[in-house]
Amino acid sequence: MNVCLRLVFTFALLFSLSCNFHYFALANESNTESSNLEKLAGEKIRFHLIRVEESPKANLYNSPALEFELAKSKLFKLSRSSKLNLTYSTKTGTQDAGISGLLFLITLGIFPSFVETQSNVTFTLMDREDKKIIRDYTFPIQGRRIVSWFTIPFYLVLPIFSDSVDGGANFDTSNVSLRLLVEAFEAELAKECLENPKLLETLRNKGNESFE
Numbered sequence: 001m002n003v004c005l006r007l008v009f010t011f012a013l014l015f016s017l018s019c020n021f022h023y024f025a026l027a028n029e030s031n032t033e034s035s036n037l038e039k040l041a042g043e044k045i046r047f048h049l050i051r052v053e054e055s056p057k058a059n060l061y062n063s064p065a066l067e068f069e070l071a072k073s074k075l076f077k078l079s080r081s082s083k084l085n086l087t088y089s090t091k092t093g094t095q096d097a098g099i100s101g102l103l104f105l106i107t108l109g110i111f112p113s114f115v116e117t118q119s120n121v122t123f124t125l126m127d128r129e130d131k132k133i134i135r136d137y138t139f140p141i142q143g144r145r146i147v148s149w150f151t152i153p154f155y156l157v158l159p160i161f162s163d164s165v166d167g168g169a170n171f172d173t174s175n176v177s178l179r180l181l182v183e184a185f186e187a188e189l190a191k192e193c194l195e196n197p198k199l200l201e202t203l204r205n206k207g208n209e210s211f212e
Contacts, residue, residue, distance in 0.1 A: 019147050022060070023165050024177045026184055027140035036190040037074045040200065044077040045084070046207035048128060052089040060143055061119045061181065062090040063173045069182045075190060083209040084134075085126040092119040104147060112148035119143075123185045125203065128211050134203070135192070139184050143177060 049070065053062055066088060070076055076086075094117050104113035119141050125134040166176040193200035 019149065021146045021148075021165070022143060022174055022176065023146075024060075024141060024143045024174070024180055025164065026180060027142070036194050037186060039194060040075065040190055043204060043208075044073075045075060045200075045203045046077045046079040046082040047084040047086040047125070048080055048082045048211070049078055050085055050087045052087060054090055054092060058173050059090070059092055060117060060172065060174045060177050061092055061121055061141065062088070063178070065173060065175050065178050066182070069175065069178045073182065073186060075186050077207075079207070081210045082207045083128045083211045084203060084207040085124075085128045087122075087124040087126060089122045089124070090119050092117055110149055112146050115145040117143045117145070121181050127206060134206075135189065135199075137185055137188050139181055141177065141181060143174075 049067065051062065051064075051066055058064070067078065070078060094115065096115065103111040120138055121141060122136065122138045124136045126132065127134060164176065164180065166174055193203070
């Protein structure tokens with residue numbers, strides 16, 4: 001009996017590593033509809049990134065992949081010496097698989113296991129010298145992780161048609177969730193900078209100053 005249980009759990013573990021399917025949704029999708037990035041001609045905004053981790057373990061909304069997504073930005077540029085700080089912080093809640101997780105094990109991966117996450121992600125732009133907050137943006141984001149044999153075709157095909165899904169071996173990290181959040185932050189800040197050119201000038205000037 002013990003051998004059978006071990007085999008079942010080993011199979012489920014190995015299987016779950018290749019059959020994760022993630023779907024993400026921002027609470028306010030309109031943030032990403034029009035970024036206005038092309039209208040902001042000129043140099044990028046330089047900032048020193050501070051990523052505040054919720055725990056030692058990476059999660060879907062807070063991992064080193066954030067640096068990678070920010071590095072691709074048309075609006076920002078990472079700089080350790082900048083006097084402008086960008087603090088990235090998250091507060092995440094997770095709803096465990098519960099009965100779906102048990103059924104997943106019993107059916108050897110046929111019945112899907114569902115795990116839902118909700119997070120509030122905050123981007124805070126701050127003067128590195130006087131610690132005054134320049135701008136503060138918070139984005140609620142929700143995710144669902146589905147594990148099953150049946151997810152394999154979905155995570156192979158759906159990313160071609162949707163930019164809100166990913167899957168495969170990723171369990172606690174996702175480039176898709178971080179890309180959606182960075183794009184939302186870009187769009188919100190770009191919109192405000194177009195409405196308030198003085199803000200854009202302040203951010204660029206402060207970003208170009210070096211912190212010693």
